[in-house]
Amino acid sequence: MFDGYDSCSEDTSSSSSSDESEEEVAPLPSSLPIIKNNGQVYTYPDGKSGMATCEMCGMVGVRDAFYSKTKRFCSVSCSRSYSSNSKKASILARLQGKPPTKKAKILQKQPLVAKLAAYAQYQATLQNQAKTKAAVSVEGFSWGNYINSNSFTAAPVTCFKHAPMGTCWGDIAEGVRVEVPNTDCSLPTKVFWIAGIVKLAGYNALLRYEGFENDSSLDFWCNICGSDIHPVGWCATSGKPLVPPRTIQHKYTNWKAFLVKRLTGAKTLPPDFSQKVSESMQYPFKTAMRVEVVDKTHLCRTRVAVVESVIGGRLRLVYEESEDKTDDFWCHMYSPLIHHIGWSRSIGHRFKRSDITKKQDGHFDAPPHLFMKVKEVDAAGEWFKEGMKLEAIDPLNLSAICVATVRKVLAGGYLMIGIDGSEAADGSDWFCYHATSPSIFPVGFCEINMIELTPPRGYAKLPFKWFDYLRETDSIAAPVKLFNKEVPNHGFHVGMKLEAVDLMEPRLVCVATVTRIIHRLLRIHFDGWEDEYDQWVDCESPDLYPVGWCQLTGYQLQPPAPQSSRDSQSSSSKQKKKAKSQQYKGQKKMTSLQLKEELLDGEEYSFLQGTSDQESNGSASYYIKQEP
Numbered sequence: 001m002f003d004g005y006d007s008c009s010e011d012t013s014s015s016s017s018s019d020e021s022e023e024e025v026a027p028l029p030s031s032l033p034i035i036k037n038n039g040q041v042y043t044y045p046d047g048k049s050g051m052a053t054c055e056m057c058g059m060v061g062v063r064d065a066f067y068s069k070t071k072r073f074c075s076v077s078c079s080r081s082y083s084s085n086s087k088k089a090s091i092l093a094r095l096q097g098k099p100p101t102k103k104a105k106i107l108q109k110q111p112l113v114a115k116l117a118a119y120a121q122y123q124a125t126l127q128n129q130a131k132t133k134a135a136v137s138v139e140g141f142s143w144g145n146y147i148n149s150n151s152f153t154a155a156p157v158t159c160f161k162h163a164p165m166g167t168c169w170g171d172i173a174e175g176v177r178v179e180v181p182n183t184d185c186s187l188p189t190k191v192f193w194i195a196g197i198v199k200l201a202g203y204n205a206l207l208r209y210e211g212f213e214n215d216s217s218l219d220f221w222c223n224i225c226g227s228d229i230h231p232v233g234w235c236a237t238s239g240k241p242l243v244p245p246r247t248i249q250h251k252y253t254n255w256k257a258f259l260v261k262r263l264t265g266a267k268t269l270p271p272d273f274s275q276k277v278s279e280s281m282q283y284p285f286k287t288a289m290r291v292e293v294v295d296k297t298h299l300c301r302t303r304v305a306v307v308e309s310v311i312g313g314r315l316r317l318v319y320e321e322s323e324d325k326t327d328d329f330w331c332h333m334y335s336p337l338i339h340h341i342g343w344s345r346s347i348g349h350r351f352k353r354s355d356i357t358k359k360q361d362g363h364f365d366a367p368p369h370l371f372m373k374v375k376e377v378d379a380a381g382e383w384f385k386e387g388m389k390l391e392a393i394d395p396l397n398l399s400a401i402c403v404a405t406v407r408k409v410l411a412g413g414y415l416m417i418g419i420d421g422s423e424a425a426d427g428s429d430w431f432c433y434h435a436t437s438p439s440i441f442p443v444g445f446c447e448i449n450m451i452e453l454t455p456p457r458g459y460a461k462l463p464f465k466w467f468d469y470l471r472e473t474d475s476i477a478a479p480v481k482l483f484n485k486e487v488p489n490h491g492f493h494v495g496m497k498l499e500a501v502d503l504m505e506p507r508l509v510c511v512a513t514v515t516r517i518i519h520r521l522l523r524i525h526f527d528g529w530e531d532e533y534d535q536w537v538d539c540e541s542p543d544l545y546p547v548g549w550c551q552l553t554g555y556q557l558q559p560p561a562p563q564s565s566r567d568s569q570s571s572s573s574k575q576k577k578k579a580k581s582q583q584y585k586g587q588k589k590m591t592s593l594q595l596k597e598e599l600l601d602g603e604e605y606s607f608l609q610g611t612s613d614q615e616s617n618g619s620a621s622y623y624i625k626q627e628p
Helices: 076-087 144-148 234-238 256-264 272-281 343-346 467-470 548-551 561-578
Strands: 034-036 040-043 051-053 060-062 178-181 192-201 204-208 218-221 291-296 300-310 314-317 328-332 390-396 396-407 415-418 431-434 496-501 509-518 521-526 535-538
Touching: 040 343, 076 291, 144 192, 144 204, 144 218, 256 509, 291 328, 300 328, 300 431, 390 467, 496 521
Parallel strands: none
Antiparallel strands: 034 040, 051 060, 178 192, 192 204, 204 218, 291 300, 300 314, 314 328, 390 396, 396 415, 415 431, 496 509, 509 521, 521 535
């Protein structure tokens, strides 16, 4: 093992462009006068609310449909862009549909063009208006420095079964020894030395060279899955020299005896570790494969798209009719939003037929076995029915769990769900969830777990009470037993750091934190941004990754906003948290809807007592006790 040790000495000296495409908009109910501006459609709900102008993009629209309490902005994107511009902060990059590289830079985030008001179809094409701005390099961000300076803890790799090494991470922990390049050396050739793991943060490890004892002066961070990290003994079998660091070179006269004493009984990486890393980063999806994917402009239907690139299991899909390949969509290969060709027809889901009559040369259908399988359900007995009420994460605003209704029951256990109070008349903004989806919940889930439930837009009787609402709408709640009550042993804890996709901008993978845990449901906060941009995500979501995933796969990581932005936002965030116990805040919908804040009264609900922020795997007090 130590034959690789070499006692050789060394000297002590030391533009994107944006292409707009308009789509014909289906007629709205005649009772809703329409205001058109810049090709976008807005509804005017009551004729009394007045108009407002966005301070970021200048778009004019119905005041009630504008975002934020002050009605200064028409969308989350404009609010973010305005905030960042005013503070001269760096903002999230737009990858422009090209594979992200380590040399990529953060570009100013521009507002999305499409913003629809109440009852309007979610039909405007979402467009990215990226303009050349003064870029801010992301190379200044270091996960190691970020974690060290704030004493953060990262979620372990074993929390992410879909990520490389997620299922074969083994016992890699503090104290494990590895062989790494010796950077404290002036020899002309590359030499190695043994180091021990001092701290783990996802894939990243803080290493200390053997022989430094309690001296942390030369500690360094590296990705444990990197090509330069090897198990102890690799140098001996590969004929590479082990050379002690220059700083401690004269500390011992017999380094070989020192290593034998120090390493006897210590753990190291499995000998096939690098092979396992390589195998876990082989992805079955290939470029030119055809799939069915959700239509980002009409959530109620799917379209055919072609795999343009694969990065770390994330797919850049280009809609088949996009001639210039700019109309794209990013998702993970295990995302519930993609399916094999023919899936929509098999379950009765709406599908947009392509104008292309035959496959383009080289394109081929992705085999059905590549897609994530859903749990089989028995719909023969008691099952979901149209009109049943439930609670659901709003796919257009993932920070909100809303009052929702089953609008259509499809085959295979799939359901079309609509958000009460903000649905299009033709159902074009319905969205598809499987009955086992962790994003739908029985009536009372939010109350029992102390989560703010977003009531239907325009609903006046606040605080919202489910039993009153069910009587008023002459509807029934979906039976509790039909929902997925499985809570896996996920391993997440509040405060853990990770890398997470901003699902409102699915190109982007950002520095993030777990701020709440409700059984299997995680509240993901994007570091540097206000709480209103948080997103509810399932613990097994393929859009969550360990710290160091972007570095390992070559994807672009979006760092937190600068410290100045975090400081300026901290006071407002604290005020919001304090107000939550006194006020009911209607969550913002991406269609630019926002409910007025109303004070909560002290009325009690007929709910079972439950606890918030459950980190256990038990499902006790998970649901409401339904009353007749």
